[in-house]
Amino acid sequence: xxxxxxxxxxxxxxxxxxxxxxxxxxxxxxxxxxxxxxxxxxxxxxxxxxxxxxxxxxxxxxxxxxxxxxxxxxxxxxxxxxxxxxxxxxxxxxxxxxxxxxxxxxxxxxxxxxxxxxxxxxxxxxxxxxxxxxxxxxxxxxxxxxxxxxxxxxxxxxxxxxxxxxxxxxxxxxxxxxxxxxxxxxxxxxxxxxxxxxxxxxxxxxxxxxxxxxxxxxxxxxxxxxxxxxxxxxxxxxxxxxxxxxxxxxxxxxxxxxxxxxxxxxxxxxxxxxxxxxxxxxxxxxxxxxxxxxxxxxxxxxxxxxxxxxxxxxxxxxxxxxxxxxxxxxxxxxxxxxxxxxxxxxxxxxxxxxxxxxxxxxxxxxxxxxx
Numbered sequence: 001x002x003x004x005x006x007x008x009x010x011x012x013x014x015x016x017x018x019x020x021x022x023x024x025x026x027x028x029x030x031x032x033x034x035x036x037x038x039x040x041x042x043x044x045x046x047x048x049x050x051x052x053x054x055x056x057x058x059x060x061x062x063x064x065x066x067x068x069x070x071x072x073x074x075x076x077x078x079x080x081x082x083x084x085x086x087x088x089x090x091x092x093x094x095x096x097x098x099x100x101x102x103x104x105x106x107x108x109x110x111x112x113x114x115x116x117x118x119x120x121x122x123x124x125x126x127x128x129x130x131x132x133x134x135x136x137x138x139x140x141x142x143x144x145x146x147x148x149x150x151x152x153x154x155x156x157x158x159x160x161x162x163x164x165x166x167x168x169x170x171x172x173x174x175x176x177x178x179x180x181x182x183x184x185x186x187x188x189x190x191x192x193x194x195x196x197x198x199x200x201x202x203x204x205x206x207x208x209x210x211x212x213x214x215x216x217x218x219x220x221x222x223x224x225x226x227x228x229x230x231x232x233x234x235x236x237x238x239x240x241x242x243x244x245x246x247x248x249x250x251x252x253x254x255x256x257x258x259x260x261x262x263x264x265x266x267x268x269x270x271x272x273x274x275x276x277x278x279x280x281x282x283x284x285x286x287x288x289x290x291x292x293x294x295x296x297x298x299x300x301x302x303x304x305x306x307x308x309x310x311x312x313x314x315x316x317x318x319x320x321x322x323x324x325x326x327x328x329x330x331x332x333x334x335x336x337x338x339x340x341x342x343x344x345x346x347x348x349x350x351x352x353x354x355x356x357x358x359x360x361x362x363x364x365x366x367x368x369x370x371x
Contacts, residue, residue, distance in 0.1 A: 006135035012050030026072035029142030039063035039162030061133025062119035063162035093318035145315035164190035166313035179203030187261035265293035342367035
């Protein structure tokens with residue numbers, strides 16, 4: 001089958017390594033896909049920095065789309081029953097739950113503690129090696145949730161939100177808005193913008209995005225995401241900022257729903273403050289443990305808040321996201337969120353994301369770096 005170019009993390013805190021890994025013919029139930037677009041996520045940055053325990057070496061990349069290279073025996077259709085053949089453009093859920101544990105059998109597969117996750121807990125040092133999206137090809141193991149990309153939808157539109165799309169779908173199912181709600185989203189990264197878009201589609205009458213840096217808010221405006229944009233770097237005083245944001249809500253009482261999508265623990269206290277009495281505070285962004293933060297629990301009781309958490313997403317959430325992309329693409333200019341890089345420039349893409357100069361880096365295995 002030959003080798004495929006792959007970008008690997010071989011040591012925490014060190015530069016990524018560009019090398020080759022052997023490709024394999026798909027076994028029964030498996031599928032090989034030639035990756036066309038692979039997203040770079042904030043989680044990849046945390047993995048590279050060693051903030052999460054993962055086996056090394058690792059081909060990073062838990063969000064990608066591509067075209068089918070080969071189908072293993074027993075694979076004839078996608079998850080919806082649509083026929084599959086080599087060359088079809090597909091997307092797939094990054095995780096495979098066990099379907100047997102307490103959480104899986106309680107309809108909480110996102111909480112499965114033994115789920116396989118491409119690009120996060122499947123080492124490239126063991127067969128089938130090509131288990132992450134930052135490579136020319138990925139080996140999708142039996143049990144993967146694969147769906148054809150809808151007609152009329154481009155791969156950049158699907159990958160523009162990457163894992164943030166299904167993460168937001170899951171969160172909206174746990175504590176999303178009702179029609180007519182005013183929504184505040186803390187955070188202007190992909191998760192925050194995905195939540196803002198889905199809140200709009202759900203009927204929110206006003207969506208206020210509180211985030212930064214300015215380039216991210218500019219990208220949100222250009223894509224038509226959000227009604228009000230508040231820059232935390234310009235509005236750096238938290239008290240004044242909260243007053244300005246509350247002034248955008250009916251009678252200054254706060255939002256019906258506030259969604260935390262920052263990954264910054266200190267944002268939680270401010271989010272509670274921005275939620276109206278009787279409202280909902282939905283914590284989505286604290287995927288990596290960045291430590292504790294002081295909050296006053298009296299405010300939760302006095303305001304009679306619903307405080308909810310949402311962890312990652314399930315294969316069903318991924319499917320629902322892909323099916324929502326046509327509507328998202330009609331309403332928002334998703335491609336304005338994307339900056340593309342050759343696959344071998346993954347390190348530069350990570351650095352640009354860390355520096356806040358791009359919103360959604362996307363790697364293109366078909367391109368060669370000019371550097």
